[in-house]
Amino acid sequence: MTAAAMPPMFFKKPDDAPKKRRKRRTISHHVKNIREAPGKIRDRVTKELYKRNAELAVRNKTLALLRRLDEISLAAEKIENMAQQMVDAIAQELEYEVVTIAIVEEEKMMWQCVAVGSNQPALNTQFKDVCVVLPEIPLQNTPDIAAVVRDGKQMYSDSLIAVHPPQLVSAIDMANREGRNIHPVHSMVLPLRFGEHTLGVLTFSSSRSFKDASRYEYESLSGIIGLISLALYKAKLYEDLQTTSAELLVANTQLRDLDKAKSEFLSIASHQLYTPLTALRGYISMIMEGDYGPISEEQKPVLDILNKSALRLIELIKDLLDISRIESGRMELHLESVSLVEIAKSLVADLLPNAITKKLDLRFHEPTEVIPNVVVDSQRIRQVMMNFIDNAIKYTTQGKVEVFMSMHNGKVTFSVQDTGRGLKDGEEEKLFKKFSRVGGAARFNTEGTGLGLYVAKQIVHEHRGYIAVTSPGENKGTTFSMELPPEGDSNSLKVGEVATVVIKAADANGQASA
Incomplete structure (x- = not known):
């Protein structure tokens, strides 16, 4: 390749670029640069190390917080307790004036604060039990919360009333009236999602703008959101299962009571029916045998039908009595x-x-x-x-x-x-x-x-x-x-040994309990 064909070693400046006057460097100037070079390098390395150490400290702090949040999610049984411990930990570690977790009911278009915490003791005093007494809030009353739930994306806000319940804003104002000088006017609202559904929202409020947050702070928040979303989903699922189990237990108790009442009714009704039917069949038999005088040929088939019908009713009542005895253990x-x-x-x-x-x-x-x-x-x-x-x-x-x-x-x-x-x-x-x-x-036999x-x-x-x-x-x-089992078998009952054996109540599937 010829010299003319070789590419330039540096990018060529535009022709219309202003020309700088070239400074003439003396020998003494070069000597000075050589003497100062080690110090500049040392300063640059020191700054870089400080930066890296700061980043490492943030990451370690984030990992410690995530471990703490994970421990909370595993230990807490109720959503309210879990959420409160989480907001307290986040507020202290990340130094936010206000941290809240709220549950969202998308179908109802409502949300409710379940926990609020702060790194400021004065605010924590004002916040105590605030969420406990708060009612559900229509999403339309807090437009920024509504936007986050609708779009599933984080949002910045400079309006406390747009992201917090009025009672929470009043608590902050009360602290300031006491001379605390706390102004968490900047907020960031993040959706807590699992799959395609928004389960709740996580809100941070601080006196500094979240738009100036570092990349590492955002990484921390991203990990926190994922962990809390999963924990919230599991806790909500657990509470739903607990509620359903309690409802099923009540329903099962009611069914047992109804089944017991049914068995008692069958027993009483069957006994009341059995006696007159037995007498009826006895008198029909006596008539058929001529105890009350001769019967005509025309009467015989009628009496035969009556006798068979009475017999079927008696057999039915016997079956009902057996069911009653089995299910009551008698x-x-x-x-x-x-x-x-x-x-x-x-x-x-x-x-x-x-x-x-x-x-x-x-x-x-x-x-x-x-x-x-x-x-x-x-x-x-x-x-x-x-x-x-x-x-x-x-x-x-x-x-x-x-x-x-x-x-x-x-x-x-x-x-x-x-x-x-x-x-x-x-x-x-x-x-x-x-x-x-x-x-x-039923078509082959109706009896x-x-x-x-x-x-x-x-x-x-x-x-x-x-x-x-x-x-x-x-x-x-x-x-x-x-x-x-044959007599003498290890599984066989024994003559005289279990003369008072009682059949236990049958289970719901029609199978006897062991």
């Missing part, structure tokens, strides 16, 4: 050693006429192995087994109902398999809840109450057993099974 188990095989055989024999009426094949399969006895309340377990077989007959329109006894995983297992309507996905868990009748059960299986599950549970239901699908049949 159903006692009278335990004895019994053979489920013999109970199953007798039930099949008893219910065979019902199956024949519907042209169903009801069959008991003799077990291929020895089935041990179980320790149970025979009346209650018989009630459960009868419920299984009777339901299978009711909800099977054609085909068969098969009853099995077996040993499965060391448990005595009674199962009933039918070719009825089956179950859809998700219906199994609904079967054992009170007054629950899944799918089209049930939805209580039988609920009661059955509570009874089996208290015998330390288990009830299950399976179905390949709708219109593909259903299998109900009951498992009980």
